[in-house]
Amino acid sequence: MNGGDGTFSYNKNSYFQRAATNVARATIDEVIAETLDVKRFSSALTIFRITDLGCSVGPNTFLAVQNIIEGVRHKYKLQGLSSQLPDFEVLFNDSASNDFNTLFASLPSDRLYYAAGVPGSFHGRLFPKASLHFAHSSYALHWLSKVPKELVDPNSAAFNKGRVHYTSAPREVSDAYTSQFAKDMATFMKARGEEIVSGGMMVMVMPGIANGIPYSRVPSGVMFDLLGFSLMDMAKEGIISEAQVDSFNLPVYAPSPDEMTALVESNGCFSIERMDLAAPxxxxxxxxxxxxxxxxxxxxxxxxxxxxxxSEIIDDLFDRFLGKTKEFSDRLNSAFLQGSQLVVILKRK
Amino acid sequence: MNGGDGTFSYNKNSYFQRAATNVARATIDEVIAETLDVKRFSSALTIFRITDLGCSVGPNTFLAVQNIIEGVRHKYKLQGLSSQLPDFEVLFNDSASNDFNTLFASLPSDRLYYAAGVPGSFHGRLFPKASLHFAHSSYALHWLSKVPKELVDPNSAAFNKGRVHYTSAPREVSDAYTSQFAKDMATFMKARGEEIVSGGMMVMVMPGIANGIPYSRVPSGVMFDLLGFSLMDMAKEGIISEAQVDSFNLPVYAPSPDEMTALVESNGCFSIERMDLAAPxxxxxxxxxxxxxxxxxxxxxxxxxxxxxxSEIIDDLFDRFLGKTKEFSDRLNSAFLQGSQLVVILKRK
Known part of the structure; x- marks a missing residue:
């Protein structure tokens, strides 16, 4: 992510993630009201701990956690337990290279919670055992922990020549991505299974795709194709080499509902309370x-x-990309009608 | 504090604080072994929460918390409770302008605790109620939350003309500092009284001074006098103005044991387990x-x-300061023999 708050910063350019938060918000509210049972937590519970995993620098993370807190407060009221309302502590997590200084400088001054930043990979343990009541992650789990190495091996059937992603690629390429995503989700859910208390909840929002639909028909798939086309044009003009394009792969993935269901069941710690695919x-x-x-x-x-x-190719590359979005505007527009945002809400057994 | 890790960074130039940590370490070990009663915490305690208040960017904070954790683990063993050892969570606190990015990048990879950063002023609430078991603060509480305004008022008897600190200043000046420190300690201890569980401990390490000794006889007092002399020399040469010196006051303070005792008693939440004045x-x-x-x-x-x-005067100023340390080397050396580090160890009633 681009840090700081300049023209091309994530902070100023997270429309899609913000739209995602808005769409997911109503679903989260509904599921908290229906299925979070605050009576299950000890009446001696004095701290309700929430984490946002892959929080980046804001402001989306602040909107997301505020929404969760409002939902949980409302549920305490619904269950007639307003007098036992705990303090809320929010643990903002992202990798240690995230710009936590920007995050901390922009924390809402009127927040109704205690805030902390937790640096580190969410593919491993981040919190003490049974110390979380609510985990949230929006547009972070689609980042693979690494690029599968067969994608850059010219001797492999999964060598991803002339492309930067598995969109529009042969089956072997998408299989390599699928397998890496499954490994990442396994380590992620194992760690969260240890950290979330029984009865606690986990929300995962990420790019998703309908069962059986090719990735080239969702918005990010179209964008990745156009990015690949732009890079290959630059390679043909000799600005970069084809070998550089062949050895570059975007480490992002979008699962289908069936795939996520199988991964959650294979972990075994969580029940699925909601699995929605929406078109943001x-x-x-x-x-x-x-x-x-x-x-x-x-x-x-x-x-x-x-x-x-x-970095010297960046301005040229994104100018070309912008041109491609005009050339392929029909494909892009129809992709935006496809359901491509997956909201998964789990409860710790 | 200077951030990053360049030549003049706090990270590379915290000898004195590191020396302080070493001297305080033995005392902390001793007091944990003697007076921390881990049996007082519920046997269901699964997370032991430690904070370092005013942690800066490391590495001293890492040494301090590791020492505390080793002390607490040892005490669990001494009390025959090794099998009930909780997870440790360390909450590194400093103001939101602290360089948390540097702190997080340098967290020890072999740490035996879960780490979080908590941005905000320790003169207010930072943590949920009764959520801390051990609070530590080293060389942070001597920073006043603000410069008392009478120091820069030419019509006040406390107007601090030609000096940058209360060292070698009239009584009215030091009284203004004393009063501000008392207010700051009151808000600090009120907040910690709410956050620390009964039986939990708090260690405060800071510059201190023996009862009845003038500040001009301790190392930092000598340094502040020499800094003032250097600035006044520059004012005489017209590089800066005298008015600029008159309106500048270092917001740092060193209390005596008697003074700290009175402040702790006035708060009322803590018992004093140890009050040592040492010469680091x-x-x-x-x-x-x-x-x-x-x-x-x-x-x-x-x-x-x-x-x-x-910033343009900085190199010149510190060159002059270095010259003054040679000129006043006898005064500086004898100051280093004075007890000037206060270690206060409290237990929450």
Whole structure:
């Protein structure tokens, strides 16, 4: 993610994630009211601990946790336990390289919770055992912990030549991504299973895809194809080499509901309370169009692209990308009608 | 504090604080072994929460919390409760402007605790009620929350003309500092009284001074006098104005044991388990001398001095200061023999 709050920062360019938060919010409220049983926690509970995993620098994380706290307070009221309302402690998690200084500087001054930052990978343990009551993660779990190495091995059937993602790629390529995502979710859910108390909840919001639909038909799939086309154009003009494109793969993945169900069941610690696939596109201002897609992609991906290709290609690359969004506007627009946001709500058994 | 890890950073220039940690460490070990009663905590205690208040960017904070954890683990063993050892969670606190990114990047990878950063002023509430078992603060509480305004009022008897601190100043000046420190300690101890569980402990390490001794006889007092002399020399040469010196006051204070005792008793939540005044100077490498004093002062004070006088005077100022440490080396050396580090260990009633 681009840190700080400049023109291309994540902070200023997280429309899609904000739209996602809005869509997910109503679902989260509903599920808290229906299924979170605060009576199950000890009456001696004095601290209700919430984490946002992969919080980035805000402001979406603040909206998300505020919504959860309002939902939980409301549930205490519904269950006639307002007098036992605990203090809320929110643990904002992201990798140690996240810009926590920016996050801390922008914490809402009127917040009704105690705030802390927790640096580290959510693919491992981050919190003491049975110390969390609510875990939330929005647009973070789709980042793979690493690029499967067969994708960059010219001798492998999964060698991903001329592309930067599994969108529009052969089966072997998408299988390598699928397998890495399954490993990552297994380590993630194992750690959370240990950290979340019985009766506690976990919300996961991420790009998703309907069962049996190709990735080339969802918005991020189209964007990744256009990014690949732009890079290959630059390779043909000799600005970068084809080998550089072949060795670059975006480490992001979008699972289907069936796939997530199988992963949750394989972990065994959680029951599935809700699994929704929605189209956040309908909430996005149409007039923003390709430019918003460009800013969105740049805010999220500039870091890893610069690291691989050098920062000098960035402005040129995203200009070309913007051109592609016009050329392929029909494909992009129809993708935004597809359900592509997965909301999964689990309860710790 | 100077952030990052450059030549003049706090990170690379915290010898004195490190020496302080070493001296305090043995005392803390002793008091934990003697007076922390882990049996008093519920046998259902699964998380032992420790905070370091005013942690800065490390590495001293890591040494301090590791020492506390080893002490507490040892006490569990002494009390025959090794099988009930809880998980340790350490909450690193400093103001929101602290460089938490540097802190998080340098967390020890082999740490035996879960780590979190908590941004905010320790003069207010930072944690849920009764959620801490051990609070530690080293070389942070001597920073006043603000400069008393009468110090910069030419019509006040406490107007601090030609000096930057209460060292060698009239009684009215030191009274203004004393009163501000008392207010700060009151808000600090009120908040900690609410946050620390009954039986929990609090360690405060800070510059201190023997009952009835003038501040001009302790190391930091000498340094602040020499800093004032250097600034006044620059004012005489017209590099800065005298009015700028008159309106600048270092917001730091060192209490005596009698003073601290009265403040703790006035709060009423804590019993005093230990109150030691030691001379950390004996632990400092003599060969480092004036240069170490200069680096120490620059790392701690460059920020507020630059803010007031402009960063362009800094190199010149600290060159002059270094010259003064040679000129006044006898006064400086004899000050290092004075007890000037106060270690206060409290237990929550």
């Amino acid at each position: 596109g309908s909430k996005i201002d149409e007039s923003v169009g390709g430019h918003a897609c460009m800013l969105h992609l740049r805010a999220g991906m500039e870091g890893i692209i610069s690291k691989h290709f050098g | 100077g004996s632990k400092i490498d003599e060969s480092v001398g004036g240069h170490a004093c200069m680096l120490h002062l620059r790392a701690g004070m460059e920020g507020i001095i630059s803010k007031h006088f402009g």
